Amino acid sequence: MSAPLTFTGKVVVVTGAGGGLxxxxxxxxxxxGASVVVNDLGGDIKGGGKSSAAADKVVEEIKxxxxxxxxxxxxxxxxxxxxxxxLDAFGRIVLVxxxxxxxHRVHLRGSFMVTRAAWNHMKNxxxxxxxxxxxxAGIYGNFGQANYSAAKLGxxxxxxxxxxxxQKNNIHCNTIAPMAGSRLTQTVMPQDLSESLKAEYVAxxxxxxxxxxxxxNGGLFEVGxxxxxxxxxxxxxxxxxxxxNQAMSPEAVRDQxxxxxxxxxxxxxxxxxxxxxxxxxxxxxxxxxxxxxxxxVGRRLPxxxxxxxxxxxxxxxxxxxxxxxxNDHLKFLYEGHxxxxxxxxxxxxxxxxxxxxxxxxxLPGLNIDFTRVKYLxxxxxxxxxxxxxxxSGTLTSQATIADVLxxxxxxxxxxxxxxxxxxxxxxxxQFSLFIVGAGGFGGRRTSDKAVSPVAPPKRDxxxxxxxxxxxxxxxxYRLSGDWNPLHIDPSFAxxxxxxxxxxxxxxxxxxxxxxxxxxxxxxxxxxxxxIKVRFVKPVLPGQSLQTEMWKxxxxxxxxxxxxxxxxxxxxxxxxxxxxxxxxxxxxxPEVDALKSELVFAEIGRRIKDLGAEMVKKVNAVFGWEITKxxxxxxxxxxxxKTGNGALHQGPYSGKPDVTFTVxxxxxxxxxxxxxxxxxxxxxxxxxxxxxxxxxxxxNT
Numbered sequence: 001m002s003a004p005l006t007f008t009g010k011v012v013v014v015t016g017a018g019g020g021l022x023x024x025x026x027x028x029x030x031x032x033g034a035s036v037v038v039n040d041l042g043g044d045i046k047g048g049g050k051s052s053a054a055a056d057k058v059v060e061e062i063k064x065x066x067x068x069x070x071x072x073x074x075x076x077x078x079x080x081x082x083x084x085x086x087l088d089a090f091g092r093i094v095l096v097x098x099x100x101x102x103x104h105r106v107h108l109r110g111s112f113m114v115t116r117a118a119w120n121h122m123k124n125x126x127x128x129x130x131x132x133x134x135x136x137a138g139i140y141g142n143f144g145q146a147n148y149s150a151a152k153l154g155x156x157x158x159x160x161x162x163x164x165x166x167q168k169n170n171i172h173c174n175t176i177a178p179m180a181g182s183r184l185t186q187t188v189m190p191q192d193l194s195e196s197l198k199a200e201y202v203a204x205x206x207x208x209x210x211x212x213x214x215x216x217n218g219g220l221f222e223v224g225x226x227x228x229x230x231x232x233x234x235x236x237x238x239x240x241x242x243x244x245n246q247a248m249s250p251e252a253v254r255d256q257x258x259x260x261x262x263x264x265x266x267x268x269x270x271x272x273x274x275x276x277x278x279x280x281x282x283x284x285x286x287x288x289x290x291x292x293x294x295x296x297v298g299r300r301l302p303x304x305x306x307x308x309x310x311x312x313x314x315x316x317x318x319x320x321x322x323x324x325x326x327n328d329h330l331k332f333l334y335e336g337h338x339x340x341x342x343x344x345x346x347x348x349x350x351x352x353x354x355x356x357x358x359x360x361x362x363l364p365g366l367n368i369d370f371t372r373v374k375y376l377x378x379x380x381x382x383x384x385x386x387x388x389x390x391x392s393g394t395l396t397s398q399a400t401i402a403d404v405l406x407x408x409x410x411x412x413x414x415x416x417x418x419x420x421x422x423x424x425x426x427x428x429x430q431f432s433l434f435i436v437g438a439g440g441f442g443g444r445r446t447s448d449k450a451v452s453p454v455a456p457p458k459r460d461x462x463x464x465x466x467x468x469x470x471x472x473x474x475x476x477y478r479l480s481g482d483w484n485p486l487h488i489d490p491s492f493a494x495x496x497x498x499x500x501x502x503x504x505x506x507x508x509x510x511x512x513x514x515x516x517x518x519x520x521x522x523x524x525x526x527x528x529x530x531i532k533v534r535f536v537k538p539v540l541p542g543q544s545l546q547t548e549m550w551k552x553x554x555x556x557x558x559x560x561x562x563x564x565x566x567x568x569x570x571x572x573x574x575x576x577x578x579x580x581x582x583x584x585x586x587x588x589p590e591v592d593a594l595k596s597e598l599v600f601a602e603i604g605r606r607i608k609d610l611g612a613e614m615v616k617k618v619n620a621v622f623g624w625e626i627t628k629x630x631x632x633x634x635x636x637x638x639x640x641k642t643g644n645g646a647l648h649q650g651p652y653s654g655k656p657d658v659t660f661t662v663x664x665x666x667x668x669x670x671x672x673x674x675x676x677x678x679x680x681x682x683x684x685x686x687x688x689x690x691x692x693x694x695x696x697x698x699n700t
Contacts, residue, residue, distance in 0.1 A: 005211050007034035012095040012210070013086050015039045015076050015114060018054025021133065021178060024199040025206050026058050030067030032207065035090045038062070039072040039082050076110030079117035093118050095129045095210045108154045115162065119171075128171035129210040132159040136177050136222065139231070152177075156220060163218035172217040174209045177231075178202040179224030201226050234266045301399040306350035306419075309392045310335040312480065313342040316349060319477035320510030321467055328523055335391070344385045344528040345513045347427035348506055351417035352481045354399035355431065377535075378505045379412060380432035382451040384530035386425055396420050402430070403450070406443030411435045414450055448612045452643040453534045453572025455654075456557035461548035465515045466563055469503060473541040477507040502538040508545060508569050509533055512560045515547040516575040520556055526578070529554075533573040537562070545569065553635065553649025554579050576648065595668040596626050600636055604647040607638070611645030623656035627663045634664075 012029045016022040018040030030036050038058045042051030055071035062069035072085040086093045096118050111132060122128025137145045138152025155175060162173040179197055205223050208214055220231045239259040241252040253260070317332040320343065324333060331339040402414040415431040430451050470476075474487040482504050485492040493501045513531050521527035539545065544563040549556050554577050560570035579597070607614065618640040626634040637652040639645060662670070669675035 005032065005207060005213065007032045007095075007207075007211070010034045010094050011037070011086055011090040011092050013037040013039060013072075013082060013093060013114070013118070015082070015096075015110070017058055018042060021199045021202055023058050024203040026069070027061060028200075028203040028207055029095075029210075030062035030069055031065060033067075034095070035068040036062055036070075037072055037082070037086045037089065038069055039074070039076070039085075041075055042073060076114050079110070079113030079115070082114050083117035083121070087121070092125065093121050094125070094127055096131070108151045108158070111155055112158060115158075119166075122166070122171050123169045126170050127212065128166065128169070129212075129214075130159070130162060130166075130171070130173040131206050131209055132156070132173065132175040134159075134175050134177045134220070136179065139177055139220075139222075159220075160218055167217060172209075172215070174216055174219045174221070176202070176205060176209075177220070177222045179222070197224055232268055232270065234263065234268055236261060236263045236266055296401050297403055299401050301354055301401070304350075304353035304397045304399070305394060306353060306397065307394040308350075310340070312349070313346060313391050315476075316346045316480045316510075317343055319473070319480050320345070320507055320514060321469065321473070322514070328518065331523070340391060341525050342389045342391050343510065343514060344389065344517070344525050345383060345506075345510045345531065346389055347383050347385050347419065348381065348429055348509075349480055350395045350419050351397050351399070351427075351429045351431075354397055354415065354417050355433075377410075377434040378431070379434040380430075380451075380453065380532070380534045381506065381509060382428075382430040382530065382532045384428045385528055386427060388525045389426060390421060393421060395426065403447040404443060405445055405447055407434070407445060411443070414447060416449075448615065448644055450643055451532055452646075453532055454557065454574055455572060456548075456559055457550045457552065457651075459550070461559075462551050463519055463549045464546060465519065465549070466544055466546045467511055467515065468544045469507075469511075469539065469541055471542045473507060474501055474503045475541075477504050477510075482506065498538065500540055503541050503543075505535040505538075508535075508539055508560060511545050512547045512558050512570055512573065513575060516549060516556045516558060516577075519549060520551060521577055527580070529576040529578050531573070531575045533558075533560075533570045535569070536571050537567040537569050539569055552651060555648045555650050579649065594626060594628070594634055594664045596634065596664050596671075599667065599671045600624075600647060600649075603638065607640075607645045607647050611640075611643075614640050615643070615645050620657040621652055621654075623652050623659040624667075625659065625661040626667060627661065632661075 007029055010029075010033070012026075012034045014022050014026045014029070014036060017026040017036075017038040022040070026036050026038050036059075038055045040055040040058070042054045052071065052073050055073060059069040059071045068090075070085060070089045072082050074081040074085075076082060083093055096114060115130060118128070118130075132155045134155045135148070135152040136142070137149045138154075138156065141149050159173045159175040162171070165171075166173060178199075202223050205221060205228055209216060209219075209221075222229050222231060239256040241248060241256050241260075314333055314335065317329070322329040322332050322343075324330065331337045331341060332343055334340065397417050397419045399415055399417045402416045405412040405414070411434070413431075413433045413435070415433065417429040417431070418425060419427050419429070432450065478484075478487055484504075486496055486498070487493075487501050487504055490501060493499075509531070512533070513528075516531075517523055517525070517528060539562055543565075546561045546563040548559045548561070550558075556575045556577065558570065558573045558575060559568060560573065561568050621641050622638040624634075624636040624638070625632050626636070634649065635651045636647065636649055637656065638647055639652070641657075666675060
């Protein structure tokens with residue numbers, strides 16, 4: 001059993017302590033070692049008269065039990081005198097509990113005056129506990145008690161503000177709304193009811209809230225008859241009833257009234273900052289993002305056109321750190337080179353227009369300038385390239401709002417962009433845009449449309465490449481079309497909380513991708529398939545980027561850091577490469593092309609078409625070990641648990657739900673229906689996992 005709560009060495013002022021609740025508080029504090037100032041004016045139930053008898057009697061009761069107490073007969077409006085009694089008698093003041101039976105003059109003003117008198121003493125000693133006594137009439141209202149109700153709810157507002165102001169000095173303020181017999185109820189409340197609502201059933205809550213072990217602050221509690229409950233505000237999700245460039249009308253309020261008053265998925269605001277988000281600039285973001293989720297998910301944005309020549313390709317290569325100092329960089333920097341080509345990550349550039357005024361920024365109600373907003377963060381990026389990009393031409397991009405997610409502290413917009421040359425699909429981008437302060441609108445937190453990041457293997461990296469950025473790296477990269485002044489204007493960067501302009505996340509993205517391309521594909525752009533990254537920390541131009549790489553089959557996991565600080569810049573990142581003959585997974589022997597690769601290629605196509613449906617049905621990760629001549633020669637992972645599903649060559653970064661080991665020949669035979677899976681020892685496992693994939697080769 002835990003130790004009893006004591007108040008030895010504490011000094012408590014209890015106002016209205018001559019009877020009822022105040023008397024019970026004073027006696028309880030005295031019994032547990034506190035030095036008590038018993039304040040009571042000694043008036044009658046109408047507030048008239050004055051007598052020292054009530055306070056003196058309580059003081060005598062405390063002393064008779066071995067406690068310490070003094071009486072004070074001043075009105076709480078003379079707060080300085082009340083507190084001075086405590087200082088004169090005991091030298092300090094740490095706890096104040098307010099009880100009184102009069103209305104505004106005493107309830108509200110009196111509580112304020114006594115608190116003001118005690119406040120500086122509490123601040124100086126870095127400790128204080130204040131308990132305000134409100135009423136159900138103040139919280140909910142009650143017929144015929146307008147004056148009383150106003151005063152009692154005023155105490156709640158006073159207590160909430162004191163809780164905020166006192167927090168840094170360990171001064172806590174809470175409010176109780178007791179149901180207990182008092183001088184005001186003794187003539188109207190039946191005797192049996194009065195017995196069940198004894199003041200002694202309220203005092204234990206007051207003592208706990210007053211103890212230094214209790215860290216509750218700013219709370220509001222109803223208490224009575226041995227029951228205690230905490231109250232909080234609740235707010236409906238509400239509704240945006242104004243439209244962009246239109247006057248707001250009472251008819252719009254009327255038409256949305258049911259929605260405004262619908263408490264489904266209600267929020268529970270606890271601070272003024274939460275409420276302010278509905279009124280201040282961030283509020284407009286939250287409201288418009290909520291509108292996006294309700295009305296814009298799945299909407300196609302206006303088609304964007306991007307025309308470019310070899311100059312933009314070269315400028316991009318320079319922007320992501322390529323240099324004529326490296327001979328193998330020349331084919332990306334010189335249009336006359338016999339193998340002149342464009343870096344695969346240039347595929348993000350044509351899609352940037354979908355974020356600007358003519359794209360996402362053009363949606364009705366979404367009043368966001370994506371080139372200037374300081375509270376917009378680029379959260380994640382996925383790029384898949386279907387064929388090497390041309391070095392010049394005119395491309396068209398079609399963007400779709402894939403989903404809008406509520407992350408609490410902000411909102412995430414998933415924007416899918418498909419880029420074409422004529423009717424031929426060249427690349428696909430998924431932007432994950434985080435809007436700070438726009439969360440809390442009650443939306444879903446996850447989406448099966450999101451391409452998920454993947455953690456790297458738990459071993460030392462296979463390769464580490466370090467590359468220095470220049471002081472002008474951001475100034476150079478922005479010329480490729482990302483004009484956000486956060487990356488060039490010191491004053492704008494300062495408004496965003498940065499000590500200097502920062503490097504574009506997509507610039508670090510380009511650095512890391514070309515490190516992989518050089519290390520594992522000999523700068524062959526035809527080998528590049530896709531890249532996924534999560535942006536974590538900013539980079540200052542002039543710092544060095546360190547890319548750690550782990551090769552797992554055709555997937556290269558990457559983590560990018562700032563060398564000087566060790567801060568992770570890109571996490572959960574990977575680059576997928578197209579396979580070549582003899583491109584063996586990490587640690588496996590090189591062999592000729594395997595028959596099973598045809599089957600996995602078909603599985604990959606099926607996951608791409610039906611992945612989301614498979615994930616809902618299966619919800620498992622399957623590992624495959626393909627053998628030849630008794631040796632493991634290939635490893636594959638079928639992930640039907642996360643996102644839209646995925647297939648990649650190499651082991652799973654965690655622990656698969658099921659792992660199958662089978663020879664290349666048997667795997668092909670099973671796929672063609674020529675061999676019963678039970679005979680190779682994994683048919684039963686496959687069935688128990690609710691079937692990973694129905695594996696079969698195309699008719700051709």
